[in-house]
Amino acid sequence: MVRKTRVDALATRDALLAAALQVFRERGVTRTRLSDVAERAGVTRGAIYWHFKDKAELFQAVCERGTLPVEALLAQASQNAQRDPLAMVRQLALMALTQLAQHADTQAMFDVIFHKCEFTEELAPVVAKNDADRTACLSQVQQLFDQAVACGQLPPTTDTFLATHGLHAYMVGLMHEWVLNPESYDLAVCAEPLIDCYLAGLAARPPICRPVAG
Amino acid sequence: MVRKTRVDALATRDALLAAALQVFRERGVTRTRLSDVAERAGVTRGAIYWHFKDKAELFQAVCERGTLPVEALLAQASQNAQRDPLAMVRQLALMALTQLAQHADTQAMFDVIFHKCEFTEELAPVVAKNDADRTACLSQVQQLFDQAVACGQLPPTTDTFLATHGLHAYMVGLMHEWVLNPESYDLAVCAEPLIDCYLAGLAARPPICRPVAG
């Protein structure tokens, strides 16, 4: 089958992305042969090289398709957060976990990113983007925590930097481990108590990091 | 250089493990060529094939060398925990983080495991061992939490399963993210407040997972 219309070309691209996600998950990114991806998508390797420069670019495209929804959420957060910053943090965390719990593609993507991928030099652009996203996310959340302290929702002694990194680690760990065993517990149900537990810890005994040299 | 004594052979094996850890970290496990590892260790590929069946077995050996100390800690824990189970959990968590904060090799190992490795079929034995270790670890900790509930250290409504998985995720996330940026904060110093924050959350608002269908 050869080319049809411009729309069909986009469909091919999408099929390639979907196929890549699957094969990445099954074989790992590095051991994935582009011929497998092509075959799964019903085309040949040539089609991949037309749409993407190489495997790294394909992988990047796969990742970006998955991170878009989450970034959209974050963008909203920084604006509507005036009233109840802690609730906003809570909602963000819950939405992220819910998204993971409910969407098979999201699960596949995080499975690949967490367990089926090696972040080395050849994926430098992806790593750079990840870093940027993470930094942006962290600073957004820290701002919310700062506001929470200002509102009196958190103790004034709270180290919002640590609180942010702690929450982020918690989220990453929950996703990292849950995708290993989605059967182990119902994430959609447990997300709420899990998040509330951490937030309660923040309120009860916020992290305070004393300067290194006393 | 040819063979010397049995002790020297063990030294070669150790050199190979150390070299492998480095190269795995630099190039990722999959893209690591055994020739690189051999060269770094000052031997040839033949030496590797003598000591290990293939790359997977080499990787497994690298991992096992790193997980031994942690497992030893856990083994102790289940016995001495009668008096103050929560303190035991706290100590375990702190020791794990401290170990990571202070030992370059541990950092390298977790960097490899978290970010430089693809867990696919060819690493099945390693995955199986990881699963077994994690399950054992989780059940140990859950027992401690159960005891903590029995002691009145935690509310009787506490879902110790969720509490355990939450703590585990927290630990994994902290290590996963910190090795990405060891400079971002002093883990040795911050481990205590971070852990205490989560434990406070457990005491203040323990996770309770209601059954799926009311």
Next chain:
DNA sequence: AAAAGCATACATACATGAATGTAAATTGCG
């Protein structure tokens, strides 16, 4: 105690297969 025999601990050489990137050919749309 010395020498012979054997297993160990590697090194070297080779054959094989496999994936990649590119270049050329092909086909359908505008």
Next chain:
DNA sequence: CGCAATTTACATTCATGTATGTATGCTTTT
């Protein structure tokens, strides 16, 4: 007709596993 999209064919590179070589230490024998 010319370009977009995709296929097919090709050359190259590269890591792997294995097979063989070899020298050293270890053991056993006398």
